[in-house]
Amino acid sequence: MSPTAKASFRRFWSQLPFFVWLVVLWMMLWGQFTVLAAITGIAVAIGVTKVFHLPAAELSGRVNLWYGLVFVLLFVGELVRGAVTVAWQALRPGETTSGIIAVPLRTDADLIMTHVAVTSSLIPGSLIVEADRERRILYLHVLGIRDQADAEEQRRHVLLWEARIVRAVGSRDDLAALRRPRKEATG
Template identity: 45%
Template sequence: MSTPRQRLAAFLNQMPLFLGLVLLWMLLWGSFSWLNLLTGTLLATLVSVGFYLPAVQLGLRLNIWYTALYLIRLGFDIVRGSLQVAAVALSPRYTPSNAIVAVHLRTRSDFILTLTGVSTSIVPGAVVVDVDRVRSTLYLHVLNVARPEQVERFRNGVLDEERRIVLALGSREDVERLHRVSGEDRSEKDQRARDQHAHDKRKRGGTS
């Protein structure tokens, strides 16, 4: 049996998600009214009580500086994505070249996974089509990608978005895991680069 303090902590932990549902309902209607607020609150209550979902641990951490950087970059990406999609739509030479890209996030937080998916989807040109919660993987349909380097550039962009979100809103555990996994990824890339360099050197020596 949970104690009153544990019940209070659980309530406070879920309150941001409840308010997020209400806000999402208001945004869908596109205007504020007391009726929309009331119906949004009722629907959020129904969803929270009637549909069981695993609790999402938010960490209750906010870095003002990184949050500002995250929002500024998100706004920039939305404008840039809108211009790129408009250019593609108006181009008479455009040939459809879309792709489904899997992005394995470095953190294991449901909150970070969700916010990264939402942040990526509201930028024109990509949308989340599936989520693997166990492996913390996003599957995204991406517009106008034809070459492997374009796919890799998009994947790195999503990982950069995850990094900004973690530094702005992630828990200490999220930040520590991000730094640790990022260091391991850099070491792996450096090793691959050294192996490729050694291979190219041996190949040149064999053909000389």
């Protein structure tokens, strides 16, 4: 096999999970898990990947099913807790406090940063307002921030999600980055 063919084959296998995810997403959007939905999903996925050519995301090639399950269960619990908290803040009399905080991440992987940003935004009560890719800092708008202690607690919470994601799908370098002291940020 020629070096070019090997590189193409390797690129195909590294991008296959994203391609499959596009097909599954298409089928979920239509609410149909049929052969026709799969075929049209494949056609759409091919079209999307050819028209909107994005740089390949670096996958670690490592998946820990136990930590993945722990992540999913804790995430579902956090969704419920966040929804109840936001509902309570909306219904109770008085002023709801909020703030924007900066969270410096410990890992350098773009995919991990994206996972942390999406996870943080999906939990009710917090929303990513900016991601500084160069400095690896996420800026979040968070409800319920009254003082510096609340801001630091929320930073710690986001870093816990980063650690959970790294344990589930991060590379060995990402795991090592978790053990290094984190950079400080204010905000």
